[in-house]
């Protein structure tokens with residue numbers, strides 16, 4: 662029993678070690694969070710990331726469509742509600758739209774996707790397509806970049822108000838909202854991943870899936886750095 666717990670803890674530690682390749686370390690993200698970005702660069706990032714935001718529920722619906730486990734579906738469906746909203750809750754996509762308005766984009770230019778770069782679109786679509794085709798446990802595992810997301814959201818909440826006082830504070834609500842949601846998401850996805858990927862080969866497979874997802878986020882930043890520059 663203890664050996665099984667040790668193995669699970671060691672596997673989780675290896676997953677967490679992959680955080681060295683998280684986009685928090687990308688020069689474009691570092692520029693944003695260290696206060697060196699121009700309003701145009703911030704607007705470019707927000708408009709491009711919107712494509713990720715609107716694709717997340719499609720990705721999660723694809724996972725649900727492949728998952729025969731009712732109990733897990735009952736938990737996983739919360740992700741779609743978080744982003745699309747339900748009842749009185751406007752949801753994360755609307756919160757992202759508020760961020761866009763706060764940085765000076767119009768709702769029209771956000772929603773018609775005119776600023777979305779081809780490589781960002783390809784990278785995000787690769788994530789959705791992976792979720793459509795892969796076994797649902799692999800697709801759930803690929804969400805584990807969220808292990809590293811609370812730190813990046815916290816950096817934005819801590820640094821953006823001082824570096825970018827021209828952005829209305831309410832615009833940053835999305836990042837606050839994600840702090841607790843991401844922690845809960847990670848608990849679910851970690852449980853599935855630790856249960857499903859047993860043994861060295863399977864663990865290696867999980868690590869390669871996580872790397873694939875890290876690469877998606879990194880590639881989005883590469884594309885934005887090329888289009889909007891890095892200072």
Ligand SMILES: O=C(O)c1cc(C(=O)O)c2c(n1)C(=O)C(=O)c1cc(C(=O)O)[nH]c1-2
Pocket residue numbers: 717803804805806807808809810813814839878
């Ligand atoms: O701002 C970020 O850097 C960042 C990263 C990630 C991530 O690591 O995948 C997500 C989010 N934000 C996010 O807001 C979010 O809702 C989300 C869902 C997922 C996922 O893979 O299911 N990742 C992320």
